Amino acid sequence: MNVLNSFMNSRIWGRGATALNPGLVLAVVVVFIALSFISPYFLTATNLLNVAKALVIVGIAAVGETLVIIAGGFDLSIGSTMAAAGMLAAYMLDSGFGVAAAFCAAIGLGMSIGATNGVLISYFRINPLIATLAMLAIIRGLAFVISNGREIVITNQTWLNLGTGKLAGIPYIVLILVLVYLAFLLLLPRSTFGRYIYAIGSNARAARLAGISTQRWRLLIYITCGATAALAGLMLAARTGNARPAAAMGFELDVITAVILGGASLKGGRGTLLGTAIGLILLFMINNGLTLAQVPSFWQQVVKGGILLAAVLYDELRRGRVDDG
């Protein structure tokens, strides 16, 4: 028990709003060990690499969602943004544009969708759930209308290589994920952008009275979320080899589950990218374990929903305990 107490109370987990939940790390270790015993296939390099590849797409989108949730917001439109970004890039390549121009345009589209969310939420004060739910429907609907429901097969080798190529045995998309996380892990504790995300999520009024333009920062946070969603959409298309209007449908569930599981509070002000990364690992290990155990995919959905509920309940209980204390 002493070892467990020392583990849970160690200073290595950090302090305050950016502290990691040691229980989450413990859960990853326990699930990892359990799956190693349950399935002999789990601990093979091929399987672990597959888990990493599956995790990448959700992982990139989860960066922006983490920032939005720490800032006290919410974004349900990331799946639609992913599909729209992939389709725009595919259209542009088909129309003769270069891959760089197509990627820039796709990221720009994601930022525009994020900006629209930001303006609706920050300037018109529409509830983030409603604003981004409406955007989810609008963007997905437009993707179907414009494409007539047809998918575009990607023939550009550079793009496809991103999904299949490797550098020193590590898939490019895993490297991209690591780079995105490293960039934001370096940025957040050292920049006013990072500081204000926590301040706005913790007490937006106090932040405003301290002279922070909460409206502009919120806008920037949603733009960042749109950009990471678009990048995730490009990586998804690279993996699947096509751009479809129905792509990434329901990805929101995985992304939000990972973020909340990682310790970000729905009330804002708390959470870390490292926590989200560990939440992702836990979520995808459980997914993988269920697949290896040949649990039908419909049941996997039920389990995912259950994990999200459990994570939110844990957050509520933790908050309640703090408030009561």
Add this chain to the structure above:
Amino acid sequence: MPTPQSEMSGHNPGADSGARPPLIELRGITKKFGGYTALDGVDLKIGEAEAVGIIGDNGAGKSTLVKVLSGVHRPSSGTMLFRGQKLTLGSPLDARRNGVEMIYQDLALCEDLDVAQNIFLGRELKKNFGPFRVLDRQAMTEAAANDIADMGLDFDVEREVGQLSGGERQMVAVARALQFDPAALLMDEPTAALSAEKIRKLWEMIGRLKQRGVSILLVSHRFTDILNICDRIVVVRAGRIAGEMMPHELPPAQTMAMMTEMMTGDTVGNGAEA
């Protein structure tokens, strides 16, 4: 009915300072919210190193007045002068840039941030990091620790504000206001959530600030706060200045009776209710 304002006229240090204009002067400030007039032609002067108490009933316009002074509300009409120069405050940041700091009734702290992060919120110290300007966390932590030590307090500035007691939070709000050497400190009901011991400490601190030359504007429901701290008392009623008085020139019972009369508009017999 007596007219206390005329009775006490000529006692305003801000107005009497001759060559030096008052630190802050309001002329005919009116603030309307839709059809409701919260402030109606308010004239007020706050002198350098003067402590002015604002007292009034609920809804009298005290908080609106202090929010106009701190840049939270823009006045609908009227003029604001700072050291004799016309000043327009579009935001709390404008007020801060002019040396006017505000401590809000709810303290306006971010509970998930630590003490140092709250003290420097909106005015973070930065340093060069290659081609970038990044937060200087160490400098902010050290400066915040010095602020807290200077106030005679002892708590870890890397603790989350949400984990502090009510009194400690109050001190964080004071430390934040003092960090940038304000010319004026506005306080809205600063003792509302404090114990008697903490209130005494706050009064001592305000006394030290006055000695340092900081002007104080204190909004409070509590007569004792006002009487203990303030050089001059301004009574607000129905959005107007109902009167002013100098508490140190009158016996406390008479001061309290006059304050009550001005707040309510009714005569208080012999000052007994005070």
